[in-house]
Amino acid sequence: MDERSVKASLNKRVRLPDGIEYKFVAAIINKNEDTGEYWYQAKLKDLKAHSSYRICKLEEVEVVD
DSSP, rough: OOOHHHHHTTTEEEETSSSSSEEEEEEEEEEHHHHHOEEEEEEEEEETTTTTTEEGGGGGGGGGO
């Protein structure tokens, strides 16, 4: 997933390369103070353990539905 598709993908089911599916609940934007470069992370909610979240690189996320 790239940063342009974040809004359309919120609250949808997604999959990571390990095959586990999650619900995409938030995007996090970070900026490196030294270089000025931005990087994006995804906050994913576990579908089975409802109080469990995973933070990963946004580009690792693939929309399922």
